[in-house]
Amino acid sequence: MARSTVRHEVRTGPPAHDVARRLLDSAATLSYDPATEVDWETPLDKDFHGASPEWSTLYGTAYWREMTEEQRKELTRQEAASVASTGIWFEMILQQMVLRDIYAKDPTDPRFQWALTEIADECRHSIMFARGAQKLGAPAYRPHRVAVELGRAFKTVAFGEAAYAAILVAEEVLDVMQRDWMRDTRVVPFVRTINNIHVVEESRHMKFARDETRKRLEEAGPLRRRVHALVIAIASYVIVTSMVNKDVYRHAGLDTERAVREARANEHHRALMRSSCSGLMEFLASAGLLTRPALVFYKRAHLI
Structure with missing residues (x-):
């Protein structure tokens, strides 16, 4: 691994309150109400995919080539619902971490007000994802019990850059795939609308998470940085590997057994994840968060 991936550089930006104030202005100008923006009334059209086929965990495998077009469409609908359910799970973790971070802080601070705005966004997104998964005809997909318990621990103890960088990883991975889905006319229209809403509003959340990560790292010594780099990587691994139940x-x-086996060996999907996360990995490297132990988990998750 090149030295550049482990350097400890923290790039400073504008004051945190300026960033928060701009994000508040942006939210006031461009935000959505999924209850009215998404077409919840039109019955599900099964002639459409639930996600871009290229993002399916089986795309490019022998099993995919054997499947009928109807099976492929049903699989992408179920996978999209699983990703949405994972998004709800992590958004609930995110909300608790942000609330804990701003507890008893100055409510006149724009950062405090932006944090509450972000939480309100996430509440709407979670309801939107839940209704979307239901309309796709999917059951309630939940992460593995181990992942649920690790998430419970993480939301309780994570602070500073560990919390905000983990938030960033989850949001960036979703953002990349959803940008593809929202433009793809093969995807059922209401899912494209959901993805568009999420991409627009999450772009503000990612800006805040990046800014907070840089800010908190200014206070971090070498030991804390190394520990949190590993914690972020483990959280990222759990999030990414929980996306498709x-x-x-x-x-x-x-055939579940065969599908799982071929999905785990699917080099197309691995390459797609790596290429999509290149910008995220560059940011983590610039912040000194790609330590050798952390890289083990990013490689296992096929993010690098």
Whole structure:
């Protein structure tokens, strides 16, 4: 690994309150109400995919080539619902971490007000994802019990750059795939609308998370930086590997054992994840958060 991936550089930006004030102005100008923006009334059209086929965990495999077009569409609908359910799970973790971070702080501070705005956004997003998964005809996909318990611990103890960088990883990974889905006319229209809303509003959240990560790292010594780099990497691994529940294959009418086996060996999906996360990895490297132990987990998650 090149030396540039482990340097300890923290790039400073504008004062935090200036960033927060601009984000508040942006939210006031461009925000959505999913209850009215998304077409919840039109019945699901099964002639459409639930996500871009290229993002399916089985795309490019022998199993994918054997599947009928109807099976492929059903699988992408189930996978999109699973990603949405994982998004709800992490957004609940995010909300608790942000609330804990601003507890008893100055409510006149724009950063405090932006944090509450972000939490309000996440509440709407979670409801939107839940209704979207339901409309896709999917069950309630939940992360593995181990992931749920690790998330419970993480939301309780994570602070500073560990909390905000983990938030950034989850949001960036979702952002990349959803930018593809929202432009893809093969994807069912209401899902494209959901993705567009999430991409627009999450762009502000990612800006804040990046700014907070840089700010908190200014206070971090070498030991804290190394520990948090590993914590962020582990959290990222759990989030990414929880996105597609193995039960999606059963609900799509596939052989679960074979589907899981081929999905785990799918080099197309691995390459897609790596290329999509290149900007995120560059940011983490510039912040000194790609330590050798952390890289182990990013590589296992196929993010680098």
